[in-house]
Amino acid sequence: MVRTLDDLDAAGAAVGVRVDINSPIDDDGSLADDSRLRAHVDTLDELAGRDARVVVLAHQGRPGGDDFTTLAAHADRLDELLDAPVAYHDTTFGADARGAVGALDEGHVLVLENTRFYSEEVMAFDPEVAAETHLVTGLAPALDAYVNDAFAAAHRSQPSLVGFPARLPGYAGRVMERELDALGDIGSTPTPRVYVLGGAKVDDSIDVAASVLESGLADRVLTAGVVGNTFLHARGVDLGVESTEVVKERAGEALARAEQLLETHGERIHTPVDVAVERGGERVELPVEDLPTSEPAMDVGAETVAAYGDVLADTGTAVLNGPAGVFEMDLFSAGTADLFEAARAAEYTVVGGGDTAAALRRLGLSGFDHVSTGGGAALKLLTGQSLPAVEALS
Ligand SMILES: Nc1ncnc2c1ncn2[C@@H]1O[C@H](COP(=O)(O)OP(=O)(O)O)[C@@H](O)[C@H]1O
Numbered sequence: 001m002v003r004t005l006d007d008l009d010a011a012g013a014a015v016g017v018r019v020d021i022n023s024p025i026d027d028d029g030s031l032a033d034d035s036r037l038r039a040h041v042d043t044l045d046e047l048a049g050r051d052a053r054v055v056v057l058a059h060q061g062r063p064g065g066d067d068f069t070t071l072a073a074h075a076d077r078l079d080e081l082l083d084a085p086v087a088y089h090d091t092t093f094g095a096d097a098r099g100a101v102g103a104l105d106e107g108h109v110l111v112l113e114n115t116r117f118y119s120e121e122v123m124a125f126d127p128e129v130a131a132e133t134h135l136v137t138g139l140a141p142a143l144d145a146y147v148n149d150a151f152a153a154a155h156r157s158q159p160s161l162v163g164f165p166a167r168l169p170g171y172a173g174r175v176m177e178r179e180l181d182a183l184g185d186i187g188s189t190p191t192p193r194v195y196v197l198g199g200a201k202v203d204d205s206i207d208v209a210a211s212v213l214e215s216g217l218a219d220r221v222l223t224a225g226v227v228g229n230t231f232l233h234a235r236g237v238d239l240g241v242e243s244t245e246v247v248k249e250r251a252g253e254a255l256a257r258a259e260q261l262l263e264t265h266g267e268r269i270h271t272p273v274d275v276a277v278e279r280g281g282e283r284v285e286l287p288v289e290d291l292p293t294s295e296p297a298m299d300v301g302a303e304t305v306a307a308y309g310d311v312l313a314d315t316g317t318a319v320l321n322g323p324a325g326v327f328e329m330d331l332f333s334a335g336t337a338d339l340f341e342a343a344r345a346a347e348y349t350v351v352g353g354g355d356t357a358a359a360l361r362r363l364g365l366s367g368f369d370h371v372s373t374g375g376g377a378a379l380k381l382l383t384g385q386s387l388p389a390v391e392a393l394s
Pocket residue numbers: 198199200201202224225226229246297298299321322323324325326327328352353354355356357375
C-alpha cells in the first residue's frame with residue numbers, strides 16, 4: 001500500500017517532491033506547452049498551503065537532445081501557476097543545494113536543477129544502489145520526506161525516482177494517486193475490454209497488443225494510424241508504395257511479430273476497412289478493396305469509424321493510445337475526432353500518450369473517465385505490469 005499526502009505531517013517539513021514537468025521546448029528555450037506543470041499544481045499548492053518547505057526535483061529532456069535544458073523557465077512558469085512563491089536554484093545536490101533548502105521558508109517552493117545534468121540520473125539502478133548515489137546522498141540529509149508525483153516517469157529506475165524513498169519516508173502525490181487509482185488495476189475494470197491502438201510508435205503498440213491479447217486483458221484490439229496500416233500490410237493488403245514505406249520504417253522487425261499475432265489472435269484484431277488520402281487538395285476515402293494507391297494513407301475513413309463505433313458501443317472498458325491519423329492536419333483529423341468521440345460510448349474510458357493528449361486538446365475532445373499524464377508509464381500499467389518508482393514507495 002502506498003502512503004499519500006493524507007499520511008504526511010507536512011507543517012515545517014522539508015519535502016522533496018519529484019514531479020514530471022518534462023515539456024516540449026521552443027527554439028528560444030521557452031516552454032512550448034505547460035500542461036505537465038499544470039498537472040502538479042494541486043500537489044505543490046497543497047503542500048505549500050500546509051506550510052511544508054517544498055523542494056521540487058525534475059528532469060527535462062535527455063543529454064544531447066535539443067530539449068535538454070535548465071529548469072529556470074519551468075520555475076518561472078510555476079511561480080505564475082502556484083499560489084505559493086517559487087524560486088529556482090542552479091544545482092541539485094551538494095552543500096549549495098542543501099544550503100538553499102535549509103534557507104527555504106515554510107509555504108515556499110524551491111525548484112532544483114534538472115536532475116539529468118548528473119550522469120547517475122540517466123542510469124537505471126535497484127533502489128538500494130540508487131540510495132547510495134551522489135545525487136541522493138548529497139540531498140537527502142536536507143529533506144524530511146519524499147513525495148513522488150512523477151507518474152509519467154515512474155517506469156524509470158533512476159535515483160531521483162527510486163533512491164530517495166530508501167532513505168526518507170515516501171508518499172505518492174495527488175497526480176500519482178489519481179493515475180494509480182485509474183490505471184493501477186486495469187484487470188478489474190468493466191469487460192469486455194477493448195484496446196484502440198493508433199499512432200506511429202508501431203513496435204511499442206505491437207508489444208502492447210501482444211501482451212494484452214495473450215494475457216486476456218483485451219477482448220479485442222482495434223487498430224488505426226500507422227499501427228492500423230501495419231496490421232493491414234501484415235494481413236497481405238498492398239497499401240501502395242508510400243504507405244508501405246512508412247510501415248516498414250516504423251515497424252522494422254516488429255512486422256514479423258504483427259504477422260504472428262494475426263495468426264494466433266487474428267479474429268480479435270480489427271483492421272481499418274477504409275483509409276483517407278489527399279487527392280487534388282481534397283480528402284478522399286478509399287475502401288481497402290480499392291488499394292493500392294499512390295497517395296499515403298494518412299487517416300482512417302468513416303466506414304472504419306462506424307465499424308469500430310459498433311464494437312465500442314458494447315464495450316465495458318476502452319483503452320485508447322495513439323491518434324487514428326495525422327490529426328495535426330485538418331484534412332486528416334476527422335478519424336481521430338470521430339473515433340475518440342465514438343469511444344465515449346464505452347462504460348469506462350482511459351486515454352494515454354503524449355501526442356494523444358495533445359490531439360484531445362487540439363480537437364477539443366473531452367468527457368473521458370481518465371486522461372493520463374503518462375505515455376510509457378501508462379502503457380506499462382495498462383498491460384498489467386508494475387512501475388519501479390511505485391514499488392519503491394510501497
Ligand atoms: N496514418 C498515419 N500516417 C502517418 N503518421 C500518422 C498516421 N496516423 C497517426 N500518425 C502520427 O502519429 C503521431 C502520434 O503517434 P504516437 O507518438 O505513437 O502517439 P502517443 O505519443 O500518443 O503515444 C502523430 O504525430 C500523428 O501524426
